[in-house]
Amino acid sequence: xxxxxxxxxxxxxxxxxxxxxxxxxxxxxxxxxxxxxxxxxxxxxxxxxxxxxxxxxxxxxxxxxxxxxxxxxxxxxxxxxxxxxxxxxxxxxxxxxxxxxxxxxxxxxxxxxxxxxxxxxxxxxxxxxxxxxxxxxxxxxxxxxxxxxxxxxxxxxxxxxxxxxxxxxxxxxxxxxxxxxxxxxxxxxxxxxxxxxxxxxxxxxxxxxxxxxxxxxxxxxxxxxxxxxxxxxxxxxxxxxxxxxxxxxxxxxxxxxxxxxxxxxxxxxxxxxxxxxxxxxxxx
Numbered sequence: 622x623x624x625x626x627x628x629x630x631x632x633x634x635x636x637x638x639x640x641x642x643x644x645x646x647x648x649x650x651x652x653x654x655x656x657x658x659x660x661x662x663x664x665x666x667x668x669x670x671x672x673x674x675x676x677x678x679x680x681x682x683x684x685x686x687x688x689x690x691x692x693x694x695x696x697x698x699x700x701x702x703x704x705x706x707x708x709x710x711x712x713x714x715x716x717x718x719x720x721x722x723x724x725x726x727x728x729x730x731x732x733x734x735x736x737x738x739x740x741x742x743x744x745x746x747x748x749x750x751x752x753x754x755x756x757x758x759x760x761x762x763x764x765x766x767x768x769x770x771x772x773x774x775x776x777x778x779x780x781x782x783x784x785x786x787x788x789x790x791x792x793x794x795x796x797x798x799x800x801x802x803x804x805x806x807x808x809x810x811x812x813x814x815x816x817x818x819x820x821x822x823x824x825x826x827x828x829x830x831x832x833x834x835x836x837x838x839x840x841x842x843x844x845x846x847x848x849x850x851x852x853x854x855x856x857x858x859x860x861x862x863x864x865x866x867x868x869x870x871x872x873x874x875x876x877x878x879x880x881x882x883x884x885x886x887x888x889x890x891x892x893x894x895x896x897x898x899x900x901x902x903x904x905x
Contacts, residue, residue, distance in 0.1 A: 740814030792837030835877030
């Protein structure tokens with residue numbers, strides 16, 4: 622009788638910053654996933670008790686790794702991959718909850734030979750924000766707007782294309798997917814590979830998110846000048862039907878796009894300086 626090969630290990634890379642209110646639910650949803658896995662948490666210097674919670678879980682589960690370093694989300698994902706032991710990587714966020722069969726479904730797609738696996742992200746929170754879709758972008762026959770909160774990569778192709786570009790504020794996942802497809806990577810979407818993700822809880826947070834999404838889209842078009850020709854605007858309009866919340870989000874995103882166009886990297890540097898000063902006051 623031929624012995625069946627053991628399943629490939631998957632390293633789950635999670636970036637966190639001040640997620641003490643959510644990280645217990647996130648970790649509880651990950652530690653029950655199909656083995657073998659490891660969980661690599663990259664903490665951007667949380668100061669709210671997140672580290673204490675993670676340490677408690679590390680004492681109970683030997684397959685959890687912890688890296689503490691100030692970084693952007695894209696940089697944190699790259700750091701996580703650098704510290705990952707397995708050849709398959711799954712990305713998610715500290716405020717997410719994984720469906721019990723998330724890793725099993727993702728692993729199955731990898732076993733079929735795909736280089737990138739994307740799952741379905743179900744938004745949780747205020748109803749208007751839950752229902753807002755995203756503007757899909759298709760490149761070489763593959764949708765490339767799948768977010769990194771529910772995304773899997775073979776480590777080899779991730780490293781070959783250089784990982785996430787740390788220059789991006791948002792849209793770093795779209796940029797990564799475009800480069801992967803340009804490199805010959807094949808993306809598989811799995812509808813029952815599910816992550817539950819929290820929406821912004823305030824109107825201000827919603828506007829801020831839309832602004833940075835617009836900012837990131839401009840960063841994207843600077844790097845990939847051909848990108849807009851691949852949008853399917855008719856499908857976007859038909860799905861969203863341009864309601865009030867879509868209109869508000871669109872206006873804020875256009876503002877972010879314009880700010881990036883006018884000020885670019887100078888605005889990012891100023892924003893980061895303000896953010897660091899704010900964090901220093903919080904810690905002090």
